[in-house]
Amino acid sequence: MKYETVMGLEVHVELATKSKLFCACSTEFGSDINENVCPVCAGMPGTSLMVNKKAVELAIAAGLLTNSEISPRITFDKKNYFYPDLPSGYQLTQLYSPICKNGWVEIETDAGKKKINLVQIHLEEDAGKLIHDDWTDTTLIDFNRAAVPLIEIVTRPDFRSAEEVVAFLEKLRSLLSFADVSDCKMQEGSMRCDLNLSVREKGTEKLGTRTEIKNMNSLKAIAAAIAYESQRHIDALETGDEVLIQETRRWDDSIGATFSMRDKEDATDYRVFPNPDIMPVFIDDEWIDAVGSNLPETAQDKFIRLTQGLGLPEYDSEIITRSKNLSNIFDETLKHFNNPKEVANWIIVELLSIAKGDNKGEDDVRIDCRKFAKLIELVDGRTINRNVGKKILSLILEEGIDPVEYAEKNKLGMINDTSLITSTIQEVLSENPKALEEYRGGSKKVHGFFVGQIMRKLGGKANPQIVNKLLVEALKEI
Amino acid sequence: MPNIEDYEAMTKISLSEDERAVVSDYMDMLLDSFNKLEDTDVSGVEPLISVLDVKGPMRDDLVIKTISREELLSNAPEQHDGYFQVPRTVD
Amino acid sequence: MGLFIEDYKVSGADTVALEDSIMQKGKQVTAGSRILDNFTSPFNATVVDRLLDGGFKISGRTVMDEFGLLKLSRDDDNTPSGALRAVSEGISAYALCNDLFGRYRGEAPKNDCCYIHPTYGTVSRYGLIPLASSMDQIGIVCKDLSQGFKLLSHLAGKDPKDGAMFPDSSYNYGTTDEKITLGVPRSVVEKADEGTREAIMDFIKEFSSTDINLEYFDLYNQVMYILSSAEISSNLSRYDGIKFGYRASGYTNIDDLYIKTRSEGFGLDAKLTAIMGAMILSKDQYGPYYEKAMKIRRLIKESVKFDTYKVIVLPCRISDDPYENLALYSLAPLAGLPSVSFSYKGHGIQLVAGVKKENLLLSTWEVSMA
Numbered sequence: 001m002k003y004e005t006v007m008g009l010e011v012h013v014e015l016a017t018k019s020k021l022f023c024a025c026s027t028e029f030g031s032d033i034n035e036n037v038c039p040v041c042a043g044m045p046g047t048s049l050m051v052n053k054k055a056v057e058l059a060i061a062a063g064l065l066t067n068s069e070i071s072p073r074i075t076f077d078k079k080n081y082f083y084p085d086l087p088s089g090y091q092l093t094q095l096y097s098p099i100c101k102n103g104w105v106e107i108e109t110d111a112g113k114k115k116i117n118l119v120q121i122h123l124e125e126d127a128g129k130l131i132h133d134d135w136t137d138t139t140l141i142d143f144n145r146a147a148v149p150l151i152e153i154v155t156r157p158d159f160r161s162a163e164e165v166v167a168f169l170e171k172l173r174s175l176l177s178f179a180d181v182s183d184c185k186m187q188e189g190s191m192r193c194d195l196n197l198s199v200r201e202k203g204t205e206k207l208g209t210r211t212e213i214k215n216m217n218s219l220k221a222i223a224a225a226i227a228y229e230s231q232r233h234i235d236a237l238e239t240g241d242e243v244l245i246q247e248t249r250r251w252d253d254s255i256g257a258t259f260s261m262r263d264k265e266d267a268t269d270y271r272v273f274p275n276p277d278i279m280p281v282f283i284d285d286e287w288i289d290a291v292g293s294n295l296p297e298t299a300q301d302k303f304i305r306l307t308q309g310l311g312l313p314e315y316d317s318e319i320i321t322r323s324k325n326l327s328n329i330f331d332e333t334l335k336h337f338n339n340p341k342e343v344a345n346w347i348i349v350e351l352l353s354i355a356k357g358d359n360k361g362e363d364d365v366r367i368d369c370r371k372f373a374k375l376i377e378l379v380d381g382r383t384i385n386r387n388v389g390k391k392i393l394s395l396i397l398e399e400g401i402d403p404v405e406y407a408e409k410n411k412l413g414m415i416n417d418t419s420l421i422t423s424t425i426q427e428v429l430s431e432n433p434k435a436l437e438e439y440r441g442g443s444k445k446v447h448g449f450f451v452g453q454i455m456r457k458l459g460g461k462a463n464p465q466i467v468n469k470l471l472v473e474a475l476k477e478i
Numbered sequence: 479m480p481n482i483e484d485y486e487a488m489t490k491i492s493l494s495e496d497e498r499a500v501v502s503d504y505m506d507m508l509l510d511s512f513n514k515l516e517d518t519d520v521s522g523v524e525p526l527i528s529v530l531d532v533k534g535p536m537r538d539d540l541v542i543k544t545i546s547r548e549e550l551l552s553n554a555p556e557q558h559d560g561y562f563q564v565p566r567t568v569d
Numbered sequence: 570m571g572l573f574i575e576d577y578k579v580s581g582a583d584t585v586a587l588e589d590s591i592m593q594k595g596k597q598v599t600a601g602s603r604i605l606d607n608f609t610s611p612f613n614a615t616v617v618d619r620l621l622d623g624g625f626k627i628s629g630r631t632v633m634d635e636f637g638l639l640k641l642s643r644d645d646d647n648t649p650s651g652a653l654r655a656v657s658e659g660i661s662a663y664a665l666c667n668d669l670f671g672r673y674r675g676e677a678p679k680n681d682c683c684y685i686h687p688t689y690g691t692v693s694r695y696g697l698i699p700l701a702s703s704m705d706q707i708g709i710v711c712k713d714l715s716q717g718f719k720l721l722s723h724l725a726g727k728d729p730k731d732g733a734m735f736p737d738s739s740y741n742y743g744t745t746d747e748k749i750t751l752g753v754p755r756s757v758v759e760k761a762d763e764g765t766r767e768a769i770m771d772f773i774k775e776f777s778s779t780d781i782n783l784e785y786f787d788l789y790n791q792v793m794y795i796l797s798s799a800e801i802s803s804n805l806s807r808y809d810g811i812k813f814g815y816r817a818s819g820y821t822n823i824d825d826l827y828i829k830t831r832s833e834g835f836g837l838d839a840k841l842t843a844i845m846g847a848m849i850l851s852k853d854q855y856g857p858y859y860e861k862a863m864k865i866r867r868l869i870k871e872s873v874k875f876d877t878y879k880v881i882v883l884p885c886r887i888s889d890d891p892y893e894n895l896a897l898y899s900l901a902p903l904a905g906l907p908s909v910s911f912s913y914k915g916h917g918i919q920l921v922a923g924v925k926k927e928n929l930l931l932s933t934w935e936v937s938m939a
Binding site for chain 2: 607608609611612641689690703729732733734735736785787788790791792794795802806809810811812813814815816820821822823824825826827828829831832835837840841843844845847848851854857858860861862863864865866867868870892903904905
């Protein structure tokens with residue numbers, strides 16, 4: 001390979017606060033249109049901005065998790081431009097005093113471990129949402145997301161491959177979601193990233209012409225965009241057919257290519273200046289320590305606890321600690337039924353397969369962990385069998401049923417009554433002389449046939465272990 | 479000399495010829511007066527953003543609804559189905 | 570032109586007129602600008618709530634210059650603003666307004682009224698249509714300063730809805746026993762007309778006084794103009810015809826909507842200020858103009874020490890040029906200081922004191938009136 005791709009990221013992460021950055025409007029996702037908007041976040045005059053303490057704390061947490069320096073005093077700046085999703089005509093951000101500086105995140109790829117350096121992390125407000133309506137041929141504006149708190153994480157141009165970029169974003173998602181800083185969902189837009197990319201000949205120092213790519217909303221899209229854009233740069237360098245210009249380009253996932261965003265003026269002068277209306281927020285060591293000591297377990301710590309503390313296989317622990325949601329379900333269920341192996345098993349095998357069938361990701365599965373624990377206990381205690389258990393799991397997810405009540409009401413409990421099972425075995429054996437003959441002739445296959453017949457007669461509820469044991473004994477006596 | 483049209487574009491204001499002549503005169507006068515700043519040495523001086531030397535008050539993360547959507551939209555020049563409405567911003 | 574946009578037809582010693590920049594729930598508030606046509610305020614300014622809690626009656630909403638912006642033209646008509654007329658004509662006992670550029674402070678003495686410009690951060694700006702946020706301050710037009718300060722005691726004090734205030738929950742305004750020494754900036758006073766100069770000389774005879782030099786005085790109006798226009802330019806960008814207020818008709822696309830709305834909605838002073846502010850904040854000018862002005866603002870604030878003097882005496886007019894006169898009214902907003910203006914022997918006098926030293930102003934005024 002003659003060329004080297006040099007990349008940097010700007011990652012926007014929506015903070016998991018209940019209210020907005022400067023006003024008390026809800027940040028809830030999926031609320032009714034313009035329901036969470038007040039005079040402050042609608043940009044009305046005469047309003048005053050109050051910094052959300054929790055947003056500052058979450059940004060401090062992000063700084064601690066990325067080994068950043070936390071600024072002792074922060075202010076907010078006004079970035080001025082006109083766009084219909086921006087209610088005030090300016091965005092509040094932090095150009096002059098970002099909350100975190102000079103952090104780093106360690107990533108691991110097949111090529112080994114590497115430190116990715118961060119320029120800064122700053123707090124800013126999100127914009128509203130524009131919907132382009134064909135029916136009215138107008139653009140409609142919903143300001144529910146306007147002024148929702150974000151952090152923007154800016155890296156140095158330290159990436160050399162798509163693998164590194166993906167590994168970084170996964171690491172960031174793990175760090176931030178486990179610390180409850182953000183749910184980091186790329187699909188829902190709570191984690192978004194812009195990429196700066198340039199290509200140069202290996203061994204040279206000078207960076208090539210840089211393009212910025214926007215609108216990639218999955219890791220897959222990012223990897224594809226990097227592959228496409230690198231090749232475009234290399235082709236331009238090789239053939240000279242196209243002259244690269246510094247510009248912003250939009251990734252089109254359906255076409256699989258980047259396109260110049262000519263309407264976006266790169267030369268916009270944002271006229272950023274300090275907002276004199278928001279008094280500086282002071283962050284002392286005591287506050288930083290308090291945030292640090294309240295940080296929840298990281299995915300890495302949790303992995304160690306699951307494997308070394310609870311004795312779970314690395315494979316299971318890997319899956320559970322890949323998602324904050326799954327690992328919450330694991331911990332919560334374990335509180336009600338303390339059998340790590342079984343709980344892990346039910347999450348990985350049953351819960352995830354149902355979720356997959358419903359087209360839900362591991363972050364989107366929701367279950368009442370008490371009911372889930374009861375269900376696992378019913379199966380583990382052989383009160384119901386596993387197949388019945390799977391059906392009940394679906395009903396917990398769909399209808400929220402209580403597994404114990406449901407099993408009782410529908411008489412789903414397993415039959416452990418040996419005399420009933422014994423008499424059923426005798427019935428089956430006498431009704432199937434031909435099969436019995438085959439068994440005597442040495443065919444072991446018919447064992448399974450007998451089990452099937454016995455189970456059918458008992459409505460599928462017989463305890464399979466007892467059936468097996470008694471059938472073996474009955475056959476021996478013949 | 480700054481180009482007035484650039485700042486008209488920045489502020490989304492279009493001046494008439496008459497207005498531009500007036501604004502241009504004032505701008506000349508003002509910029510001329512600003513030259514006086516050059517004589518003052520400010521090295522080592524921190525910019526003063528606000529005269530208030532107080533800690534910014536912070537808010538707890540509580541949700542409070544202050545106005546209804548109807549009230550919010552009642553001020554909108556154009557609205558549609560609960561949205562604010564503007565001409566289409568993309569083709 | 571009438572002085573009220575809305576006249577609530579009440580009268581008496583407890584009536585207060587509101588300049589149209591102070592928001593009242595359910596009322597149309599335009600700050601004298603077409604750009605806010607049809608804007609109905611969804612809430613009360615804190616000062617309105619406090620007036621009502623204090624048993625005062627609101628007499629009406631008065632006409633004003635667009636947003637209270639600086640008028641640079643020399644040949645404007647000399648009709649006093651609505652808030653001032655409401656008080657001077659005896660229709661209302663008081664009026665509240667935001668006097669950033671000195672219009673009320675200058676007009677009050679000429680119309681037999683007084684003006685109180687309180688210390689920045691002592692009166693809530695919640696519900697005040699903003700001009701320059703770092704300097705905006707609601708003040709009082711009154712007939713008599715001791716009455717004016719009584720009203721102020723109902724208004725001042727920390728408001729949890731305004732994030733940029735001193736923490737004090739209330740202030741006691743009254744006279745003080747503190748020895749008053751006046752600081753007299755000779756070189757500034759020299760610029761006033763003869764009558765004013767004589768009035769100031771008579772005024773200071775009643776006190777101990779010392780000559781002072783107002784350092785940076787010749788930069789006051791530039792710094793004031795640079796900082797205020799930048800802040801105002803940004804504060805005016807919320808008016809875009811989308812969420813509230815005026816929207817032009819006949820636009821063809823979003824950019825056209827912005828441009829038509831703002832070009833039709835703003836008057837010339839607003840356009841000039843928005844454009845000057847954008848220029849001052851633009852990449853190339855930020856350093857030499859905006860940042861430098863912020864630094865000189867610090868030098869100005871630190872230069873008035875109130876050590877050998879407690880109160881600065883200034884005239885209310887030194888020139889026919891509004892831009893030159895602006896220097897007289899810049900110290901208080903730039904340094905966040907309280908000031909009063911009133912008529913003494915028929916001439917306008919302005920007093921400026923240290924932060925939260927309103928009592929010195931009241932005492933000085935009382936001694937001079939005795």
